[in-house]
Amino acid sequence: MKLKVYADRMSQPSRAVIILCKVNGIEFDEVLIILAKRQQLSPEFKVTDYMNLMVLCFSEINPLGKVPTIVDGRFKLFESHAILIYLASAFPSVADHWYPNDLSKRAKIHSVLDWHHTNLRPGAAGYVMNTVLAPFLGRSLDSKAAAEAEKILTKSLSTLETFWLKGNAKFLLGSSQPSVADLSLVCEIMQLQVLDEKDRLRLFSPYKKVEEWIENTRKATQPHFDVVHKTLYGAKDKFDKQRKMSKPGLQSKM
Amino acid sequence: MKLKVYADRMSQPSRAVIILCKVNGIEFDEVLIILAKRQQLSPEFKVTDYMNLMVLCFSEINPLGKVPTIVDGRFKLFESHAILIYLASAFPSVADHWYPNDLSKRAKIHSVLDWHHTNLRPGAAGYVMNTVLAPFLGRSLDSKAAAEAEKILTKSLSTLETFWLKGNAKFLLGSSQPSVADLSLVCEIMQLQVLDEKDRLRLFSPYKKVEEWIENTRKATQPHFDVVHKTLYGAKDKFDKQRKMSKPGLQSKM
Structure with missing residues (x-):
């Protein structure tokens, strides 16, 4: 099963994780998570039912609701530094200098x-x-x-x-x-x-x-x-x- | 050369590093560093010339002035989490569960x-x-x-x-x-x-x-x-x- 990266590219730790994957040829599916809560969004921002469903699913993956979060097989992990270190250690394509x-x-x-x-x-x-x-x-x-x-x-x-x-x-x-x-x-x-x-x-x-x-x-x-x-x-x-x-x-x- | 741990036991990260060493039989010399700056200390606290000298020496070891800091041979390191991980990795006496x-x-x-x-x-x-x-x-x-x-x-x-x-x-x-x-x-x-x-x-x-x-x-x-x-x-x-x-x-x- 391909690595899943739950991320919001407006979040700087999410960007770091995505860039590490892309630079080192790690294949992954990126799942967009909007960080701002529904009630905190400006009125013109429409939250669709699809997005509600997505946020609901994410709370099962990470009860603390933090991005980035990764799922690698059955292994779930959050906190970007921990993720960067895990990816650099677990994927042989990542060059040693990282x-x-x-x-x-x-x-x-x-x-x-x-x-x-x-x-x-x-x-x-x-x-x-x-x-x-x-x-x-x-x-x-x-x-x-x-x-x-x-x-x-x-x-x-x-x-x-x-x-x-x-x-x-x-x-x-x-x-x-x-x-x-x-x-x-x-x-x-x-x-x-x-x-x-x-x-x-x-x-x-x-x-x-x-x-x-x-x-x-x-x-x-x-x-x-x-x-x-x-x-x-x-x-x-x-x-x-x-x-x-x-x-x-x-x-x-x- | 024995491991040196620059620490102030009133600082919680210093205590964590010292306990890890003691529990796992890592031999070390503990060097007391008083965290509070001279001008921040209460008037009854006398800073001796010896302590001034000690703080001066420490600034050469860690220009950021943070404790705990360790010196292992020629290797200097600060930030307690980094130190805990380093000690657990570098000293074979530290049991795997740490x-x-x-x-x-x-x-x-x-x-x-x-x-x-x-x-x-x-x-x-x-x-x-x-x-x-x-x-x-x-x-x-x-x-x-x-x-x-x-x-x-x-x-x-x-x-x-x-x-x-x-x-x-x-x-x-x-x-x-x-x-x-x-x-x-x-x-x-x-x-x-x-x-x-x-x-x-x-x-x-x-x-x-x-x-x-x-x-x-x-x-x-x-x-x-x-x-x-x-x-x-x-x-x-x-x-x-x-x-x-x-x-x-x-x-x-x-």
């Missing part, structure tokens, strides 16, 4: 992935939520929470620039080839694409190595990287248009 | 550990910080942050009770023996010992399986569990005395 057999290299990758959970993730996700996404999920924008998330985010970007991206290596931990950690962290950062462009540039301008590393990871996983991020790029265009429409004075001056 | 060779079992342990980062950890640590610890670190207690942390904590305890502790198994994931996940999560929960006893009982009373599981993990790692938690038990006594002294009316009624 999750090396070497104990020390593997341990360092675990260390980056753990750091990600309590630093880059709350920083990036918290900032995007409280400056852009909240109204689309039925919540209010929260400037205090956004300021706190920005502190965590800039500290995380600084740690990436000065600590995890060592010397002139193209990837994390001084590596010449990407690992699951590069993929997970870059997909996390990519959500910042939905920010106002000036704001995004303000956040990133001090971190040149981070920008190069994102581009290195993108290039190493093309064309799949851009294909899987198409949903996010579409969302970015939508947010950009809305920002222009809400500032007609500014638009006419450009 | 981190099984079986790919599926291992993946499930990663899944619990990842879940811990974004659920139980912010819930437990956030609640203790904002109801007890903050004044001792030069910060103010924050009732709004405490209420938010309590929501995450109770949801996490409920998920442990109904999802991760399956059937009548003694440990997580339906296991009859503990893994690094049991050790990490139980050490996290143990910090709730410093709460007011009534408050702690209020939080835990709905979760009988969680209480049994904590006791199972404690018993499986004795006498080391209690020895390593001695610093925490001491802090608990101190906080209890302070609470009694600040409520003389209540004390006289008891």
Whole structure:
């Protein structure tokens, strides 16, 4: 039975799992799960009976309702880092550099992935939520929470620039080839694409190595990287248009 | 060269690493690192020159200043989950059940550990910080942050009770023996010992399986569990005395 990946391409961990599969020729069926709850969706979003049925089935597969979740035969697994490591270990087509057999290299990758959970993730996700996404999920924008998330985010970007991206290596931990950690962290950062462009540039301008590393990871996983991020790029265009429409004075001056 | 463990026994991830070493007969030198920064310590706490020197040396070992950190020969590693997995893989004396060779079992342990980062950890640590610890670190207690942390904590305890502790198994994931996940999560929960006893009982009373599981993990790692938690038990006594002294009316009624 083919691997099943339950995912929402608007979720950054879902994108990381799908890209790993595609880059390494792992055959899988992708099952779309919409993360936003029915009542949280904007009124124009029609939830069909088919989608209700799908969500109902998913709750049997993962009672915690999290994506990405995979089903490999009878084996079910969620949490994206655990999935990335499992896929890299279970599918022989995945090249060693994604999750090396070497104990020390593997341990360092675990260390980056753990750091990600309590630093880059709350920083990036918290900032995007409280400056852009909240109204689309039925919540209010929260400037205090956004300021706190920005502190965590800039500290995380600084740690990436000065600590995890060592010397002139193209990837994390001084590596010449990407690992699951590069993929997970870059997909996390990519959500910042939905920010106002000036704001995004303000956040990133001090971190040149981070920008190069994102581009290195993108290039190493093309064309799949851009294909899987198409949903996010579409969302970015939508947010950009809305920002222009809400500032007609500014638009006419450009 | 003997393994070095840089730790603060008041930090729950430090305790998990030390207990794993002791239970499995891994020889190590423990180096005490005081987590609280000098300016954050209460005035009566004297920082000696020796301690300044120690903190200075530690910054060379881990520029991010996190504990636990280990040094094994020339190999340095931080993030407790990464360390637990490394030790269980690198030291043959560690029994298989702590981190099984079986790919599926291992993946499930990663899944619990990842879940811990974004659920139980912010819930437990956030609640203790904002109801007890903050004044001792030069910060103010924050009732709004405490209420938010309590929501995450109770949801996490409920998920442990109904999802991760399956059937009548003694440990997580339906296991009859503990893994690094049991050790990490139980050490996290143990910090709730410093709460007011009534408050702690209020939080835990709905979760009988969680209480049994904590006791199972404690018993499986004795006498080391209690020895390593001695610093925490001491802090608990101190906080209890302070609470009694600040409520003389209540004390006289008891």
